Amino acid sequence: MNFGAGVGLRSAMGEGSDMAVLGVDFGTSNSAAGIAREGAPQLIQLEADEITLPTAVFFDFDRKKMLIGSAAGNALLAGEEGRYMRALKSLLGAPLMREKRNLLGEKLDFIDVVSRFLARVKTAAEAQTGEKFDRALSGRPVRFHGDDARNTQAEADLREAYLRAGFDDVAFMFEPEAAALANRAVLDPGDLGLIVDIGGGTSDFTLFRNEAEGIDILASHGVRLGGTDFDRMVSLETVMPLLGRGSEIRHAFGGETHTAPTTIFNDLATWQKIPFLYAPDSRRLAKDLAQYAVEPEKLGRLVSVLGDELGHDIAFAVEAGKIAANGAGRGAIDLGVVERKLSVVLGDGMVEGLLRPMADEMAAAALVTMEQAQIPPDAVTHLVFVGGSSLMRVTRDALGAVFPQAQVHHGHALTAIVDGLSLASATAFD
Template sequence: MSDVSPARALGIDFGTSNSTVGWHRPGSESLIALEDGKITLPSVVFFNIEERRPVYGRLALHEYLEGYEGRLMRSLKSLLGSKLIKHDTSVLGSALPFKDLLGMFIGELKKRAEAAAGREFDQVVLGRPVFFVDEDPAADQEAEDTLAEVARKLGFKDVSFQYEPIAAAFDYESGISREELVLIVDIGGGTSDFTLIRLSPERHQVAERQSDILATGGVHIGGTDFDKQLSL
């Protein structure tokens, strides 16, 4: 990809609390507005029983708070790496696999991004935490595989991943003037990640940066856990 060409891939940050979508275009903002001109879409689905339809994001929260009868589902990302992902849930009187629930929300992100971009995407870069699951490499890999499977089912032929704290580090690197040793702290809704990385303007265009990543770690604790403890 040249510096004057738009990226072929769509970037999706599917978050526990909020999600964003980006598309790199020279001279334009990368993040795409997803709802009411805002670049975030709350990771929420509300199944409206009265109208027999799913709604997403802020509208989902609005209908739930207005008292519409239905089922509100939040923190969808927390399904990844859990045993629930292999099971179904009851929605609008029917059994819905949890994988399909993830597909519905990520598919909505794809649809809104394509409508805003005026084009379709068959390549995607998905953000992921350092660890979906603590101290269980097999479950962590299964979580990534599940997300990749969902993406391919939605029509993405080329699926790749980027660690969320690494993406944040590279964004920070674009604005520095000298080499720095940086600790990236990413406290999300479901996970908290910590990355120690060496950054510099000279290294910004280098494709392979593995040697600059000095340490990574994460725990399956985030803002949702705080909310739960506060509520209960």
């Protein structure tokens, strides 16, 4: 198959051999893996009856175990003693990836945590296929970060996680290019397709022409914005005010007040930052704020949310509210876990209104892809939506508005990328 000159395959070893290659979509929210069988993707069952695995871990302090995927989420919801982490991919490239910390009696950095997650994927694939996977073809967003140095470091971090997981080598492919491979059958030869992959952490675009014998990649571009940013925005604007965001704090002396500092609320609304808020200094800050608060009942909630480690419970409630409001146009965020009967009403069109500016930024990034290829937007014949956040009406509306003439196709939201990586895995190291 002709992938076209633009397909971003890179390998440290470069040499081809007949060792088996596993295709892996390490996603911000969900991961998946697969191989090619007779020209079709065959996905690995990563959990009971599931081909996708939540990208989440839980360090269970009682059982002294690292739980992965749904088991991690279940332990969190059951209130087990431990540390939950989701959206680890968003931390790739940050200096704290390589900071060692004590976890279950071991000195680990977050590259180790990612590598253990990937090792689980490798083990499951080997158990199911009877093959040994020495190499991986991994997806990656076109831009992990806007900043070039961080973007490069993020791939280096992810590569190291694969190596520590027991793979001898890893090649990377841009996630939307994988989705293009998986969806080319939707287009006739000569048609011009734009993959719109709106995931949990990033939005990624590939412009490609379908040819009789393969695809020709014309440009790829991406932006660090996805469904977890939608969650953050909804949380910041609707939930965090109930915990004291924007609330006034009295000065210890005199009658003056100032607005509560924003960082703590920003972090509490951001999936990958929540675990860091349970450190003693954040809890102390919350208590200080509550002591001098003009609205102590609100800051009191912040104190108990940090004390009882309810940050992720709130994030899950916000995500569920976002998805419900997307279907019905309105909804609610159930905050019963914070306080009996506490909830946020998401009125008509409110979620759409909050998220539209970010969706417009995603659409602007799609237009940058067109500029890179020097092809006018109205030449796109097919818009192919993949990624969980492409299920949000606001993203479809924003993207549809800049490509009004294109035929819209919906690929497999959660498996299009791994399908393409599986197909490409067979020849990734040739």
